[in-house]
Amino acid sequence: MPSPLLCLHQVTRQFSRRTQPAVCEVSLSLPAGDLLALLGPSGCGKTTLLRLIAGFEQPQNGTIDIAQRRVSGNGHWLPPEQRNVGMVFQDYALFPHLTVSQNIAFGLDRSSKTAKQVKDALALVNLTGMENRYPHQLSGGQQQRVALARAIAPRPALILLDEPLSNLDAQVRLRLRHELRAILKAAGVSAILVTHDREEALSIADRIAVMCNGYLEQIDTPEYLYQQPASRFVAEFVTQANLIPAQRQGDVWQTEIGTIPITLTGNCDRRDAVDLMVRQEEIVLTPVPTSQILIRDRQFLGREYRYVLHTPSGREIVARTPTNTYLAVNTPVQLEIATQKLQLYPKT
Numbered sequence: 630m631p632s633p634l635l636c637l638h639q640v641t642r643q644f645s646r647r648t649q650p651a652v653c654e655v656s657l658s659l660p661a662g663d664l665l666a667l668l669g670p671s672g673c674g675k676t677t678l679l680r681l682i683a684g685f686e687q688p689q690n691g692t693i694d695i696a697q698r699r700v701s702g703n704g705h706w707l708p709p710e711q712r713n714v715g716m717v718f719q720d721y722a723l724f725p726h727l728t729v730s731q732n733i734a735f736g737l738d739r740s741s742k743t744a745k746q747v748k749d750a751l752a753l754v755n756l757t758g759m760e761n762r763y764p765h766q767l768s769g770g771q772q773q774r775v776a777l778a779r780a781i782a783p784r785p786a787l788i789l790l791d792e793p794l795s796n797l798d799a800q801v802r803l804r805l806r807h808e809l810r811a812i813l814k815a816a817g818v819s820a821i822l823v824t825h826d827r828e829e830a831l832s833i834a835d836r837i838a839v840m841c842n843g844y845l846e847q848i849d850t851p852e853y854l855y856q857q858p859a860s861r862f863v864a865e866f867v868t869q870a871n872l873i874p875a876q877r878q879g880d881v882w883q884t885e886i887g888t889i890p891i892t893l894t895g896n897c898d899r900r901d902a903v904d905l906m907v908r909q910e911e912i913v914l915t916p917v918p919t920s921q922i923l924i925r926d927r928q929f930l931g932r933e934y935r936y937v938l939h940t941p942s943g944r945e946i947v948a949r950t951p952t953n954t955y956l957a958v959n960t961p962v963q964l965e966i967a968t969q970k971l972q973l974y975p976k977t
């Protein structure tokens with residue numbers, strides 16, 4: 630197996646003794662050529678972790694290796710400019726008085742190769758022909774592509790992107806999402822992308838690292854993460870699943886939405902009270918006049934309906950159904966769960 634391009638071991642950064650660490654004992658590795666998304670809510674430590682890798686922050690504990698070279702920890706320290714890492718920021722950070730070409734050439738050593746490196750980077754981000762424009766003559770999406778070309782041009786080992794799409798409007802953002810992945814893959818560069826947008830992470834990353842309160846909760850492929858969230862936090866944040874309290878009663882789980890065979894969650898868990906993870910798209914709704922569960926809201930989302938249901942105890946459950954299930958608000962409904970395997974989590 631080839632050595633990973635980036636290796637973090639037990640990295641911790643605490644800004645003040647009175648607060649908990651912004652990044653706490655994070656270990657992860659990144660295979661060469663992979664695109665990793667750091668995903669988590671605001672304040673969970675994503676940007677701090679990115680800055681530790683770039684060398685803008687120094688950890689109190691742990692080691693960081695890039696391309697088999699220790700850049701931080703155990704008495705080693707390499708400043709950002711010696712780490713062979715490119716950065717792309719949320720606000721593009723282009724020089725307004727320099728043209729597109731000059732912006733891209735900025736970080737390159739002046740040599741006979743510079744013009745070719747700029748030309749190649751421009752072609753990679755699809756901006757050939759715009760080399761003499763100034764940043765204010767470009768759209769937001771084009772400016773971000775210049776920033777990406779500038780990071781790629783010196784051919785760094787690793788590119789770090791901090792919320793690179795968040796300043797763009799929704800449509801451009803969607804388009805650039807896929808372009809971004811294609812450009813990074815075409816350049817053959819490894820990259821880490823910070824985002825708080827789960828769809829962005831799920832759709833473009835090879836692997837996703839989910840962070841919560843400074844800790845790394847889970848790192849897996851988007852598919853695995855979605856199917857098998859390792860914790861209640863990942864289940865709620867990434868899959869936006871419903872967590873429904875359940876009591877063991879013989880060979881079924883007793884819940885507000887009916888009984889569920891224990892076999893659906895595997896028989897090995899001996900706990901009596903758990904929360905079951907029920908994904909929005911796994912719920913099948915049938916109108917039943919005697920049911921105590923009511924539809925409180927319905928939204929048409931084009932390809933599906935999003936129903937908000939209320940149980941007698943006041944719990945809110947969200948279901949997404951195909952558009953052939955049209956049910957009016959206030960209809961009493963029965964819920965069925967269409968899955969072969971349900972995840973469960975210990976009760977909090």
Ligand SMILES: Nc1ncnc2c1ncn2[C@@H]1O[C@H](COP(=O)(O)OP(=O)(O)OP(=O)(O)O)[C@@H](O)[C@H]1O
Nearest residue numbers: 644645651669670671672673674675676677678825
């Ligand atoms: N220079 C600093 N000094 C003190 N505290 C800091 C500093 N930088 C970050 N923090 C704190 O560390 C924690 C993690 O911040 P960080 O910016 O890494 O989170 P984030 O996940 O990137 O959030 P966001 O998505 O809002 O940018 C927060 O509680 C933040 O207030």
